[in-house]
Amino acid sequence: MKAYLYLEDGTLVEGEAFGAIKETLSEIVFNTGMTGYQEILTDPSYREQTVVMTYPIVGNYGINKNDFESEDIQVKAFAVREYSVHPSHYECDETLDDFLKSKGIPGIYGIDTRMITKKIRNIGTMKCLLTYDKTSEAMEKINTYSFPKDVARRNALKEKMTFDGNGAKIGLLDLGFKRGILRELLSCGCKVILYPYNTGADEIMSDGLDGFMFSNGPGDPKDNPEIISLAKELFGKMPLFGICLGHQILALALGADTFKMKFGHRGSNHPVINLKSQKVLISSQNHGYEVDGRSLPEGTVKTYENINDGTLEGFDHPGLKIKAVQFHPEEGPGPVDGHEIIAGWINNVKDDEYNA
Structure with a gap:
């Protein structure tokens, strides 16, 4: 299934969908780590953000029981160059695709992550829209989105x-x-x-x-x-x-x-x-x-x-x-x-x- 990533500067990136199918508005950022995508996905500091991985191959060792930084996926969406369909690791419990689907988090792959990263470095952090149809309403949706002010309080511990x-x-x-x-x-x-x-x-x-x-x-x-x-x-x-x-x-x-x-x-x-x-x-x-x-x-x-x-x-x-x-x-x-x-x-x- 095709997926489309619209950036605040008007850029449209076409790729393939994986994970959950869900239109999302968020802030787009990049991470330069070569490994650690499970920890990145579950890090609460990424709430309301679409994370672009600069390392080109992601998903190759799957998801395990140990590398969680919180109970749930915290990112709003996940963007990668190449998604590894068949992970290989002795601790692997499920694929990245299945993990994203189970938590209701969308992803996009097959895109030029280097180009996106360069844009963010040159222009600065931007807002973005991940969707599944080319739409003339994309920029209007992006322009009306604002980053929430309550993200540190969200899903907070209820009692000590x-x-x-x-x-x-x-x-x-x-x-x-x-x-x-x-x-x-x-x-x-x-x-x-x-x-x-x-x-x-x-x-x-x-x-x-x-x-x-x-x-x-x-x-x-x-x-x-x-x-x-x-x-x-x-x-x-x-x-x-x-x-x-x-x-x-x-x-x-x-x-x-x-x-x-x-x-x-x-x-x-x-x-x-x-x-x-x-x-x-x-x-x-x-x-x-x-x-x-x-x-x-x-x-x-x-x-x-x-x-x-x-x-x-x-x-x-x-x-x-x-x-x-x-x-x-x-x-x-x-x-x-x-x-x-x-x-x-x-x-x-x-x-x-x-x-x-």
Whole structure:
């Protein structure tokens, strides 16, 4: 069955349909990872987005039981150059096509993903329409679509959950968290309390936590004023850590500014440099917004920088016991270079100290 992808700049791309058959409007972005499509599909930070994979062959190892970052597919639609019909891997449980169909998510393949990626890099992130008939109404539909402001709240945890461990007691706020963050905390021996989006500061502080983490998530950080207020209430009460959206939330709470990037960082091969040690890490990233490093307040220390474009990738505020990184130190998918960052923070929390 033919599928048609319309872009906001008027481009029409013709391909073949796979997955569910469902017309969708969304924001279109690209991911440069060579593997990890299952984690990408299930990453809540991709809500309301059509993801274009730059690697040309996708689906070749199928879908397994282990590589989920959430219960469901989170992307709005999936676009690939070549869909591998017959996957081959010892852990494979189902095909990518069957997985998309079971979750009601449409896909398109047989398209020039390199051309689309170049357009996004040159023009910036755009809106798009995936449909199954050529239509004169495509641009009208695209122009009337706006990216929702509630994506971090969607499908949020309904009540808090506790995961036992013998080490530090860490709270994790669900802004669209990836399971990899929870796995990494548990691998460090932590007892983890997972909190719903709308949890208040009084409840968090009453649980006797050693540290608190703001998770990753989708959308514009400024669309979450209640979480920014929560962060302010927790300043100085316990060590705080932010990942991705959490990094942006903590920066906004400190009085810094954020902005939408031209096309964002999405992939598992982004080099960042530790500004103190000058050590380079290869990082996993997924974000379309960035903290303006020039707007950080006095008392804040820049810790990481993106080697490709010089954007801010991390900061500390020693006086308020805050650490934050824009990239994903827990990977999923990607390299494990950043694991030492979370482990180091946990060690400081357990030792009742804060090492800037």
